[in-house]
Amino acid sequence: MAELCRERGVLVIHDEVLTGLWRTGTPLASDHWDGAEPDLCILSKGLGAGYTGAGAVLVSPEIAPLIRHQDADPLPPMGTMATHPLQAAMCLGVLDELEAIGASTLHSRGERLGRRLRTLTDQPTVRAIRGLGFLYGVELAPGLLWPLMTEAESRGVFFYPFTGAGEPRSEGLVIAPPLTSTDTDIDFMVTALVDAVTALAESH
Known part of the structure; x- marks a missing residue:
């Protein structure tokens, strides 16, 4: 282009x-x-x-x-x-x-976030994981966005939702933690998300 x-x-x-x-x-x-x-x-x-x-x-x-x-x-x-x-x-x-x-720290923490998020692709409720660095999208099976938001919030984490066009309509979460996040912060956030996705899969 x-x-x-x-x-x-x-x-x-x-x-x-x-x-x-x-x-x-x-x-x-x-x-x-x-x-x-x-x-x-x-x-x-x-x-x-x-x-x-x-x-x-x-x-x-x-x-x-x-x-x-x-x-x-x-x-x-x-x-x-x-x-x-x-x-x-x-x-x-x-x-x-x-x-x-520093660039190396930002890069390594972004890689850590991506590696942990990609483990969610094993879940039937997750359609795709896309992103780089500190910006990822977790696309969900239709109809699961708001139940997952509720599960995540009960674990102390709030994610930014997205809904898009298409058929079936795409929906999911934007994962964009602060760039000042530590490894501990990232692990807490992803663990809460993984637990929320697992709980949702078990209930559906």
Whole structure:
């Protein structure tokens, strides 16, 4: 897709609001594929770590000079919700924390999460496990999403549900623990999920 865009002079723009900043095990999800680097990349969500709303646009070195060109319209210095010092401090704090955790630790914990989640594919109630790093989807057999949510919550864990299109309609859980999760945190979360899935299978 990136090659087709560049052949035609079209900017490659990635929405990494959910997948950016190590959520999939690399700084950007596009880093998993050679040649997929965007011209513009939108970040949010994890950039403010839930403490404050924040968003950013990364601009490639090739595009940045065009924005700063003397004949171009100047960028507005600020707006109602832009360039707030609290937002800037929070974003810098998040980046500092990610750097302190380190790439190898983030990678190994993401791998640990994936290995443990994939054991669920042995359960008849689980249709598929998909994901990378700290972002996975657990697709369930139809009609089991809300009973599983109840089972998981009774074990002290809340997961984000998803429902999609298609026939039969897809449904399941988004597994996206904080990047600051320890191995113990990950084990607790996955154990609760495995126990919930097992209990659901036994009751159906």
